[in-house]
Amino acid sequence: MWRTLLTFLTLFTFSLCNTNIFNEKNNITRKDPSFPFTGEMFTGFIVIDNTTQANLYYHLYAFNQTETSTQAPLIIWLEGGPGCSSAFGNYVQFGPVTIDKDNSSNFHFGNNPFTWNQYAHILYIDQPTGTGFSQANGLNVSSTVQSSKHFQTFLARFYQLFPEMMKHPLYLVGESYAGKYIPVYTHDLLNNATFTSQVTIKGIAIGDGWSDPIRQMPTYGSFGYVAGMIDGRNRDNLRLQEVQGVLNILKGDYYDATNISNSLLAELTALAGGVSNWNYREFDESDDPYADWLSTKEAQDFLGVPYQDYEDCSQDISDDFYGDNTQSVAHLYPELFERLPVLIYTGQDDENVDYEGTINYINALNWKDIKNFRNSQRTVWKLSNGTKAGLVKGYGNLTFLLLFKCGHLVPADQPRSAFEMIYNFLHNIPFF
Numbered sequence: 087m088w089r090t091l092l093t094f095l096t097l098f099t100f101s102l103c104n105t106n107i108f109n110e111k112n113n114i115t116r117k118d119p120s121f122p123f124t125g126e127m128f129t130g131f132i133v134i135d136n137t138t139q140a141n142l143y144y145h146l147y148a149f150n151q152t153e154t155s156t157q158a159p160l161i162i163w164l165e166g167g168p169g170c171s172s173a174f175g176n177y178v179q180f181g182p183v184t185i186d187k188d189n190s191s192n193f194h195f196g197n198n199p200f201t202w203n204q205y206a207h208i209l210y211i212d213q214p215t216g217t218g219f220s221q222a223n224g225l226n227v228s229s230t231v232q233s234s235k236h237f238q239t240f241l242a243r244f245y246q247l248f249p250e251m252m253k254h255p256l257y258l259v260g261e262s263y264a265g266k267y268i269p270v271y272t273h274d275l276l277n278n279a280t281f282t283s284q285v286t287i288k289g290i291a292i293g294d295g296w297s298d299p300i301r302q303m304p305t306y307g308s309f310g311y312v313a314g315m316i317d318g319r320n321r322d323n324l325r326l327q328e329v330q331g332v333l334n335i336l337k338g339d340y341y342d343a344t345n346i347s348n349s350l351l352a353e354l355t356a357l358a359g360g361v362s363n364w365n366y367r368e369f370d371e372s373d374d375p376y377a378d379w380l381s382t383k384e385a386q387d388f389l390g391v392p393y394q395d396y397e398d399c400s401q402d403i404s405d406d407f408y409g410d411n412t413q414s415v416a417h418l419y420p421e422l423f424e425r426l427p428v429l430i431y432t433g434q435d436d437e438n439v440d441y442e443g444t445i446n447y448i449n450a451l452n453w454k455d456i457k458n459f460r461n462s463q464r465t466v467w468k469l470s471n472g473t474k475a476g477l478v479k480g481y482g483n484l485t486f487l488l489l490f491k492c493g494h495l496v497p498a499d500q501p502r503s504a505f506e507m508i509y510n511f512l513h514n515i516p517f518f
Contacts, residue, residue: 108141108221111247112390121388122197123182125151129390132243134215134236135225142240143212143219145172145389146248147182147203159206159288159512160254164213164271166262166296168410169403171218172210175261177376179497180504181208187375193382200501202508207254209244213237213267216403219380219391228406230270230415237271238278245285255288257512262439262494265295266410269418276425290422291429291511294439294494298416299347300335301450302443304328306350309440313366315358324350335412343412351438365493366437374398420453423483429511430485433492433499434476441488448486455482465518475503478517485517 108131115126126148131141149158165172177185182201186194202208212218214233215225227233245252258268268290275281296302307324310316316324331346355363362370379385381396422428432444449460464479467487476489487507492499496507510517 107392109390110243114388114390118388120195121183122195123147123151125149126153128154128248130247131219131221132240132247134239138223138225139221140215140223140225140236141221142215142236143221143391144240144244145176145210147208149207150204151182154207154248155250156207158254159257160209160251161202161206161257161259161508162209162211164211164258164260164264164267165217166260166264166267167217167399167404168214168263168407169217169400170262171212171398173212173218173376173380173398174495175497176210177379179495180501180508181210185376185379187373187378193375193379198501200497200505202505205509205512206257207251211237211240213240214403217400218398219389219394219396226406227403229410230266230407230413233267234270234274237267238274238281241275241281241285252284255286257289257291258287259291259293259508261293261295261496263296263407265292265297265439266413266415268292268295269297269415269422272422272426273418276422287426289427289429289511291431291508293496294432294436295430295444296411296439297419298414298443298447298450299343299412300332300414301416301447302439303331303335303343303347303350303412305440305443305446306354306437309437309442310354310358310366313435313437315354315361315366315437320357324354327353331412340409340412344408347412354437361437362493363438364495365433365435365499367435368493416447416451419451423453423455425483427483427511427514428485429487429507431487431489431496431507433494433496434488434490435492435499436494438494445486448484455484458482459484459486462518467517469502469506475500475506480518485511487517 111130128146131143133139133141148154149156163175180202182203184196184198212220214227216222260268272290307321311321331343334343362368377398383393386393432441459481462479462481464477466474467476467478469475476487478487489503497504
């Protein structure tokens with residue numbers, strides 16, 4: 087195992103000598119008795135560039151409060167943004183521990199009854215470098231292709247630090263901009279024979295994913311109109327901007343196309359009275375107890391993080407990815423459908439990456455079975471208690487699930503639905 091793993095490592099630019107004070111592997115198991123997770127738990131910073139010593143921060147929870155050697159799937163969670171920390175998925179959506187703050191600004195931990203950790207080991211990564219606790223050290227990352235190389239370097243070292251994890255089937259799961267990360271990262275890993283000889287990728291799941299902007303951007307106006315957020319005049323004005331955005335993409339002017347895309351979302355949100363662009367039925371809330379906690383020295387000492395300013399989402403990374411934002415990765419999906427199960431899910435009330443744009447790009451894929459998918463029957467998906475939770479259709483390895491009463495952040499809005507959704511996916515239980 088070690089010889090083949092080291093062969094895998096030689097394929098990447100990597101250094102075992104981390105001259106910074108950022109430790110690669112911190113065992114924080116039961117380090118803080120008030121943190122209600124008794125299984126093995128690790129954090130660390132893995133270097134992904136020799137010259138700058140830029141790194142990626144991770145937080146690993148062993149399956150169901152056991153040990154990392156326990157046989158179970160490994161879920162790697164990738165947050166979107168680009169430039170948003172995976173801490174949101176960790177502490178708000180489906181991690182084992184929740185964080186709250188009372189009126190006296192005291193933090194309190196709780197157990198999440200719908201944590202995916204009941205089914206799998208979970209690895210949260212702050213990426214691209216410069217996101218969350220990860221340190222870029224001057225390394226500029228401006229594309230998904232570039233960050234994919236860093237992700238492979240990270241995994242090479244991660245599996246050397248945790249060789250017992252190599253036997254666990256791997257699932258890549260994420261939301262939002264992970265609609266770009268995951269297809270590219272998975273494509274690159276599947277085409278790395280050394281990696282696939284050691285680790286088995288069993289499937290990918292993408293929630294409310296931004297994958298094909300040329301087909302997703304032109305639906306802001308129509309979604310807003312049908313949802314009752316704007317009137318026909320507003321819709322037609324937005325449509326003119328959408329056309330210009332598509333023309334820019336066709337010309338390869340991705341920077342201006344991104345400007346238009348961001349402007350469309352901001353304008354739609356404002357016209358609807360300042361609703362949340364994550365869920366048009368709600369308004370944004372500014373209180374993020376987990377982010378406040380991560381900013382404290384006590385939290386960072388516990389997590390093994392040298393004290394630093396914590397920023398939940400990096401505007402610098404978002405700006406750096408401007409030219410990447412409106413480029414499509416949809417062409418990668420057909421190959422992925424042929425090689426492993428793919429779950430694409432979306433919240434019914436998501437204004438940011440809406441249902442119409444998602445189904446539009448799926449239906450336009452150059453996939454040999456796309457006609458079979460289009461002609462497949464859409465059925466109601468029910469939870470184990472009989473509750474109607476969504477509508478689902480699919481064919482072959484592709485499952486497309488629309489979830490009721492939730493927006494861009496499905497596990498936060500409908501934790502039980504997301505809990506049962508991921509159970510079915512990991513256990514290969516058909517949705518349709």
